Amino acid sequence: GEDVEQSLFLSVREGDSSVINCTYTDSSSTYLYWYKQEPGAGLQLLTYIFSNMDMKQDQRLTVLLNKKDKHLSLRIADTQTGDSAIYFCAEVHTGGFKTIFGAGTRLFVKA
Amino acid sequence: DTEVTQTPKHLVMGMTNKKSLKCEQHMGHRAMYWYKQKAKKPPELMFVYSYEKLSINESVPSRFSPECPNSSLLNLHLHALQPEDSALYLCASSQGGAQGYTFGSGTRLTVV
Numbered sequence: 001g002e003d004v005e006q007s008l009f010l011s012v013r014e015g016d017s018s019v020i021n022c023t024y025t026d027s028s029s030t031y032l033y034w035y036k037q038e039p040g041a042g043l044q045l046l047t048y049i050f051s052n053m054d055m056k057q058d059q060r061l062t063v064l065l066n067k068k069d070k071h072l073s074l075r076i077a078d079t080q081t082g083d084s085a086i087y088f089c090a091e092v093h094t095g096g097f098k099t100i101f102g103a104g105t106r107l108f109v110k111a
Numbered sequence: 112d113t114e115v116t117q118t119p120k121h122l123v124m125g126m127t128n129k130k131s132l133k134c135e136q137h138m139g140h141r142a143m144y145w146y147k148q149k150a151k152k153p154p155e156l157m158f159v160y161s162y163e164k165l166s167i168n169e170s171v172p173s174r175f176s177p178e179c180p181n182s183s184l185l186n187l188h189l190h191a192l193q194p195e196d197s198a199l200y201l202c203a204s205s206q207g208g209a210q211g212y213t214f215g216s217g218t219r220l221t222v223v
Contacts, residue, residue, distance in 0.1 A: 031209050031211075033211050035211075035214075040216075040219075041216050041217070042115075042117075042201050042203075042214035042215050042216045042217050043154065043201070043203075043212070043214040044214070045211040045212060045213070045214075048209060048210075048211050050209065088153055088154075092211075097142055097159050097161060097166060097167065097205075097207065098156065098159070098167060099156070099212065101153035101154055102153060103152070103153055104151075104152075104153055
């Protein structure tokens with residue numbers, strides 16, 4: 001079946017690292033994504049990882065993938081107030097035309 | 112141009128009105144999408160167009176009618192909507208594969 005689960009809220013202090021977690025159920029997922037949505041805006045693609053990779057780093061962002069446990073995480077280093085937003089985990093199956101989104105994690109960054 | 116442009120940004124319509132949402136991209140993406148997003152919820156897929164042909168309709172009520180006039184444009188025609196259809200309507204495009212989607216900023220629709 002298709003299901004992507006995330007915790008709903010995360011609160012961190014400015015300068016700390018944030019870790020947002022996601023679990024997915026479909027082992028046939030090919031690509032896994034993290035999107036960011038700020039209030040009143042559309043979704044912005046942050047990063048993605050192929051299902052045959054374990055880790056991907058892109059500046060302050062680190063994505064870790066545990067295929068055995070179907071667990072995906074996004075680590076944001078040196079979290080800033082501008083990182084406050086909703087973060088969606090998403091999976092796409094082969095063909096890339098249907099994306100399944102998690103419920104989203106609302107990140108609060110305290111100054 | 113690396114954007115998806117949606118118009119209008121806000122729309123208030125009555126239940127007997129007919130209106131259209133518009134979406135445009137000039138990135139040469141071959142797929143375009145309509146998503147509906149209610150407050151505090153993830154986007155829900157409505158329609159997918161691939162090479163200007165409708166390839167996925169997620170059992171959307173017929174009061175929503177998509178149209179893809181060419182590879183850069185995507186419309187969503189609205190007729191006889193209900194108040195529960197009030198939501199943020201997001202358009203996205205993609206080249207398929209790993210690159211993910213580029214989303215527009217959405218149209219905030221209120222049905223009164």
